[in-house]
Amino acid sequence: xxxxxxxxxxELIANADEKTKQSGQRFFKEAVNLYGVKTATVTQxxxxxxxxIKTKDKHEVFALCDQLWQSGMMEExxxxxxxxxxxxxxxxxxxxxxxxxxxxxxxxxxxxCDTLCNHTIGSLVERxxxxxxxxxxxxxxxxxxxxxxxxxxxxxxxxxGLFLAEIFQIADILLLDPDDMVQKGYGWxxxxxxxxxxxQVFEYVIKNKKNMxxxxxxxxxxxxxxxxxxxxMKK
Numbered sequence: 001x002x003x004x005x006x007x008x009x010x011e012l013i014a015n016a017d018e019k020t021k022q023s024g025q026r027f028f029k030e031a032v033n034l035y036g037v038k039t040a041t042v043t044q045x046x047x048x049x050x051x052x053i054k055t056k057d058k059h060e061v062f063a064l065c066d067q068l069w070q071s072g073m074m075e076e077x078x079x080x081x082x083x084x085x086x087x088x089x090x091x092x093x094x095x096x097x098x099x100x101x102x103x104x105x106x107x108x109x110x111x112x113c114d115t116l117c118n119h120t121i122g123s124l125v126e127r128x129x130x131x132x133x134x135x136x137x138x139x140x141x142x143x144x145x146x147x148x149x150x151x152x153x154x155x156x157x158x159x160x161g162l163f164l165a166e167i168f169q170i171a172d173i174l175l176l177d178p179d180d181m182v183q184k185g186y187g188w189x190x191x192x193x194x195x196x197x198x199x200q201v202f203e204y205v206i207k208n209k210k211n212m213x214x215x216x217x218x219x220x221x222x223x224x225x226x227x228x229x230x231x232x233m234k235k
Contacts, residue, residue: 005067008049012075015041024074032109034074042075046082058087062098069106077112085119093128100134107145110181117153126157132166139173147174148185158189161196168204175208180215187219194223205232 012035021036037045053061061083068080084099099121107113125131138150151170157163167189174186194201205212205220209232212220221232 004049004052005064008045008068008076008079009071011045012037012042012073015045027111028109030109032074032111033072037075039078042078043082046079049079050083050086053083054086058090058095061087062095066102069102072106074109074111077106078115081112081115081120084116085123088120088123091124091127093124093131095124096128096131096134099124103138103146103149104143107149109145110148110184113145113148113185114152114155117149118155121149121153122156125153126162129163129166132163132170136166136170136173139170144179144181147177147179147182150174151182151186151189154189155192158192159195161193164193164197164200167193171204175212175216178213180213183213183216184219187216190216190220191222194220198224198228202228202232 015037016035017038018036020038021034024034024036025032053064065080065084068076068083071077080102099116102116103113103121107116125135132154135150135153138146141147141150151174154163154167154170158167171186171190174182177183177186190201190204201220202224205217209217217232221229224232
């Protein structure tokens with residue numbers, strides 16, 4: 001099984017480009033480890049090699065994902081996320097500790113956080129809403145990425161109009177957080193919730209706008225009509 005990881009690494013190296021690497025770094029405040037492979041190519045590589053492991057037990061696939069995460073390379077983390085999500089129809093509650101360990105041990109930038117949480121973790125939570133209790137605990141973490149994960153794990157359910165009360169509860173916990181990555185995370189969550197619940201999210205923003213950081217507020221109202229945006233932005 002480790003040979004497949006060697007093949008993945010070799011193909012990433014073969015597709016690496018210095019210009020892409022330099023361009024990618026500009027999206028991050030912190031240093032990130034990149035081969036310099038375009039996202040579309042990474043996705044193609046992930047899908048190509050998943051064909052060789054798709055019949056494997058999910059725990060064997062997760063073990064490979066863990067090794068990809070351990071590399072510390074952005075593109076390998078994206079492949080880990082792709083492979084873990086590819087098994088989403090087999091997810092059970094017992095998988096949550098594995099995904100939690102990835103957030104705690106390996107996630108060190110917004111892209112890895114969002115790629116893992118939007119799909120792999122979000123899919124599991126949508127099927128098992130009781131896990132939102134765990135996300136609320138994440139929102140109180142000292143780790144900025146765990147805090148961001150608490151909100152961005154609900155992005156896809158929010159787009160579907162799900163879990164509005166719980167979304168507001170997580171936003172309440174994160175409301176005053178000084179970290180812009182956390183602010184952008186819960187602001188994004190509120191924005192997606194506003195697709196199906198515009199009035200309720202608007203009322204939440206108006207109620208909290210004196211305390212809500214402007215970064216979070218701007219994200220939250222992004223999809224709203226101009227008149228509501230103007231009202232929300234009034235000092």
